[in-house]
Amino acid sequence: MNKIPKIALTLVCLYFTGQSAHLLAQGYTVNAQISSQAAGDGTYNYTILLQNSGSSSQSISQFWFAWVPYGGYGYDLLPSAPTVNSEPDGWYSYTDNQSYYYSDGYSIDFLNYYGSSLAPGQTDTFTFNSPDSPTTLGLDQPDGVTSPYYDTPMLTSYVYNDTGTDPGTQFVVAVAAVPEPSTLALLGVSAAGLMLRFRKKN
Numbered sequence: 001m002n003k004i005p006k007i008a009l010t011l012v013c014l015y016f017t018g019q020s021a022h023l024l025a026q027g028y029t030v031n032a033q034i035s036s037q038a039a040g041d042g043t044y045n046y047t048i049l050l051q052n053s054g055s056s057s058q059s060i061s062q063f064w065f066a067w068v069p070y071g072g073y074g075y076d077l078l079p080s081a082p083t084v085n086s087e088p089d090g091w092y093s094y095t096d097n098q099s100y101y102y103s104d105g106y107s108i109d110f111l112n113y114y115g116s117s118l119a120p121g122q123t124d125t126f127t128f129n130s131p132d133s134p135t136t137l138g139l140d141q142p143d144g145v146t147s148p149y150y151d152t153p154m155l156t157s158y159v160y161n162d163t164g165t166d167p168g169t170q171f172v173v174a175v176a177a178v179p180e181p182s183t184l185a186l187l188g189v190s191a192a193g194l195m196l197r198f199r200k201k202n
Helices: 003-017 181-201
Strands: 021-025 028-038 044-052 062-065 083-086 091-096 107-112 122-130 156-160 169-172
Touching: 028 156, 028 169, 062 122, 083 091, 107 122
Parallel strands: none
Antiparallel strands: 021 028, 028 044, 044 122, 062 107, 062 156, 083 122, 091 107, 156 169
């Protein structure tokens, strides 16, 4: 293989690696992406795709979004209280706000009670609604935004297995990549060309 294909392959790999949160630790290779859509009532619907890569050695039974452990309580990182719309079958969710002893925000703790754990190679979907805009959550910032309650990115999260002894794996949920206008235009031109060729053949 000559140098040019090697360089091109490296750039492609780097590009796709940067499109999602990716972390290998404690037996997990975790990829997570978040996307948003206006609900039309001044709030926003968010969708998180959580993937436990096929290279992982453990299943995931808890996904704690926008939260970091601290002392015996932890810090909740979202400015406003979210409302969960959906989680995998057999999973339950809790909106957390430990503001008894210090200023705190909100987080969502998704737990598998009687459903299926997220096995290696599988992806689950979690959705919630929030009055916080994508700008507030930092979805329009390359590096996100820092939580007003703790000096860490607002979308910092943890996953755990079901052993009860797992120290957990920290990662930051990434913003789902949106195709650039030039890419969309190219796809449109390609589709139009294929349709024209199909019509000529018929």
